Amino acid sequence: MYIPHSDRYEEMTYRRCGKSGLKLPLISLGLWHNFGDITPFMVQQTLLRTAFDHGITHFDLANNYGPPYGEAERNFGEHMRRDWHTHRDELVISTKAGYDMWPGPYGDFGSRKYLISSLDQSLKRMNVDYVDVFYHHRPDPSTPIEETMGALHDIVRSGKALYVGISNYSAVQAEEAIRVLESMGTHMLIHQPSYSMLNRAPEQGLLDVLSDRGVGCIAFSPLRNGILTNKYLHGIPADSRAASDPRYLKPDYLTDELLDKVRALNTIAHDRGQSLAEMALSWVVRHDSMTSVLIGASKPEQILQNCKIVHAPPFSKSELDAIDALTL
Numbered sequence: 553m554y555i556p557h558s559d560r561y562e563e564m565t566y567r568r569c570g571k572s573g574l575k576l577p578l579i580s581l582g583l584w585h586n587f588g589d590i591t592p593f594m595v596q597q598t599l600l601r602t603a604f605d606h607g608i609t610h611f612d613l614a615n616n617y618g619p620p621y622g623e624a625e626r627n628f629g630e631h632m633r634r635d636w637h638t639h640r641d642e643l644v645i646s647t648k649a650g651y652d653m654w655p656g657p658y659g660d661f662g663s664r665k666y667l668i669s670s671l672d673q674s675l676k677r678m679n680v681d682y683v684d685v686f687y688h689h690r691p692d693p694s695t696p697i698e699e700t701m702g703a704l705h706d707i708v709r710s711g712k713a714l715y716v717g718i719s720n721y722s723a724v725q726a727e728e729a730i731r732v733l734e735s736m737g738t739h740m741l742i743h744q745p746s747y748s749m750l751n752r753a754p755e756q757g758l759l760d761v762l763s764d765r766g767v768g769c770i771a772f773s774p775l776r777n778g779i780l781t782n783k784y785l786h787g788i789p790a791d792s793r794a795a796s797d798p799r800y801l802k803p804d805y806l807t808d809e810l811l812d813k814v815r816a817l818n819t820i821a822h823d824r825g826q827s828l829a830e831m832a833l834s835w836v837v838r839h840d841s842m843t844s845v846l847i848g849a850s851k852p853e854q855i856l857q858n859c860k861i862v863h864a865p866p867f868s869k870s871e872l873d874a875i876d877a878l879t880l
């Protein structure tokens with residue numbers, strides 16, 4: 553029987569999500585990789601237990617996480633049954649719909665039909681009555697925003713999700729979605745954009761929109777799939793994502809030019825007394841309005857190392873300038 557560490561809440565910092573009442577841990581754990589059928593169940597269990605034992609209360613899923621699609625939610629449902637059912641009220645569980653999930657015209661994008669039926673399927677797979685956060689996973693150029701936001705509004709009213717959010721929306725798209733949802737009487741809790749030292753697009757207006765509208769922000773892929781760590785500095789290790797599960801990180805992406813930049817960032821991190829992974833995560837949460845940073849992990853040691861950012865030193869102006877010179 554799993555008994556979580558009794559001091560777990562002393563080790564983590566919790567930030568308020570925008571102007572809502574909900575707090576999220578500074579670090580959240582995503583189940584995009586390492587929770588499908590190619591990862592042993594006990595490895596998954598160790599990752600989830602390590603996270604929770606160190607104050608990570610927020611687990612992020614989506615209908616299509618796997619492989620195959622749905623398998624991460626199905627596995628999480630079994631973890632829920634074994635470990636978490638007595639801790640449900642200590643957890644924030646998120647899921648999403650918006651990418652292709654099942655064949656035909658009703659399993660993709662942002663229709664009311666897709667979002668509501670997908671959430672019903674997710675709840676069954678995960679063995680839960682409700683999720684804490686349900687996201688529209690990506691903008692839909694064809695469905696009226698009123699229909700997509702209307703579905704999110706009704707999902708909150710139905711009690712199947714306590715809060716709702718959006719992901720991968722641009723600044724302009726986010727502003728419109730927030731306005732439409734608010735006009736129905738539901739607050740947009742959070743946005744989930746990709747943000748890292750190697751992808752600074754959210755700085756072009758999105759972070760300001762979220763901050764102005766009281767919407768929280770959680771950055772995904774803050775280590776750019778693991779590139780912003782020391783693991784690829786001397787080749788591609790066999791146990792890395794690029795070697796073992798290169799669906800979204802092709803080895804060709806790791807060019808000499810990119811790795812030279814990563815080596816220079818690694819030197820800045822070393823001079824700050826941090827690993828590159830720690831510096832990359834600390835850099836993302838340097839914005840007060842960044843509620844949480846959403847990591848992936850293949851090994852429990854990675855979670856432990858990443859949790860050290862709770863005690864990270866602030867960035868000096870010269871450190872930030874040096875990072876800008878390499879990444880802007």
Ligand SMILES: NC(=O)c1ccc[n+]([C@@H]2O[C@H](COP(=O)([O-])OP(=O)(O)OC[C@H]3O[C@@H](n4cnc5c(N)ncnc54)[C@H](OP(=O)(O)O)[C@@H]3O)[C@@H](O)[C@H]2O)c1
Nearest residue numbers: 582583584772773774775776777778781792793848850854
């Ligand atoms: N909304 C969206 O569209 C969207 C898209 C993508 C992701 N997400 C969410 O964001 C989460 C995180 O994404 P991500 O997995 O790409 O995040 P990431 O943090 O950029 O990359 C995670 C990977 O980096 C490596 N890593 C982590 N900590 C490390 C450390 N301390 N030292 C060395 N290597 C380390 C591990 O890879 P190895 O396997 O190589 O060890 C790990 O699997 C996902 O699980 C998902 O919940 C959302």
